Amino acid sequence: MRWRSLLPPWRRSAPAPRLAAIFVSPRAGAPMQALRAADAATGQGLVGDRYQTGSGHWHPVESCQVTLISADDLGRAQRRLPVALDHGEHRRNLVISGMRTRALEGRRFRIGTAQFEYWKPRPPCGYINQVTGENMAKALGRNSGVCLLVLEGGRLEVGDAVILEPPETA
Numbered sequence: 001m002r003w004r005s006l007l008p009p010w011r012r013s014a015p016a017p018r019l020a021a022i023f024v025s026p027r028a029g030a031p032m033q034a035l036r037a038a039d040a041a042t043g044q045g046l047v048g049d050r051y052q053t054g055s056g057h058w059h060p061v062e063s064c065q066v067t068l069i070s071a072d073d074l075g076r077a078q079r080r081l082p083v084a085l086d087h088g089e090h091r092r093n094l095v096i097s098g099m100r101t102r103a104l105e106g107r108r109f110r111i112g113t114a115q116f117e118y119w120k121p122r123p124p125c126g127y128i129n130q131v132t133g134e135n136m137a138k139a140l141g142r143n144s145g146v147c148l149l150v151l152e153g154g155r156l157e158v159g160d161a162v163i164l165e166p167p168e169t170a
Contacts, residue, residue, distance in 0.1 A: 017099035017162040019111050020071050023088035024049035032088025035158075040066065040114035042153040046093055067122050068104075069145035071097040076143060092122075092145045096162050101146045108165040113154030115165070119147040 023032040027050050038046045045052030045065040052065070069092040077090070094111070104118040122145045 015098050018097050019094060019156060019158055019160045019162060020097040021088075021095040022046070022156065022158060023091075023093055023095075025088075025091070026050060026053070027055040032091060034088060037155060037157040039155055040116075040150045040153050042150055044153075045150060049093060051093075064119070064122060064147035065150050066094060066116065066148040067092040067145050068094040068096060068101065068116075068148055070099065070101050070143075071095055072100060073143035073145070090145075094148075094156075099162055101143075103164075104146065107167070108151065110163045110165065112156035112160040113152075114150060114156050115152035115154070116148040117151050119149050121145075122147045 022035040022038045024035060024038065024046050025032045026048060030050070038048075041047055041052055043065070049066075051063065051067075069090060074090060074095065106118060108115060108117045110116070
């Protein structure tokens with residue numbers, strides 16, 4: 001199944017989904033750093049990020065290797081906040097454009113040479129409010145991103161296509 005078939009008919013001519021931004025933070029509470037490219041480590045996360053190094057702030061049940069959010073969801077959150085969300089204030093690693101995170105549910109996909117798998121929704125936590133000084137958790141609401149597993153490490157760059165892999169057959 002191609003990703004365009006997941007779109008309503010009037011959106012099927014939309015541009016291919018792309019990686020719009022990459023952010024990492026070396027430790028819990030540290031500012032997010034925008035990158036043009038990053039390396040994903042199999043079973044760990046983005047190299048140098050708090051999730052990959054284990055220096056993040058989370059409960060074991062809430063841990064993620066990589067977090068992802070759509071530009072559409074950030075746009076909705078932006079309308080609820082007095083601050084811009086273009087410097088990683090959302091605390092998610094990857095931002096994609098041209099596709100809602102819902103389309104990734106239960107799927108494997110590639111960005112650059114890395115392969116990811118949708119793992120679970122990533123609800124916002126209260127800690128994000130402490131880090132940003134805003135009610136970011138409320139602004140993000142239920143559309144606050146997803147957790148991904150890194151199945152195959154590789155290089156990803158801003159502008160890379162998000163390519164859904166065919167669903168596995170039993």
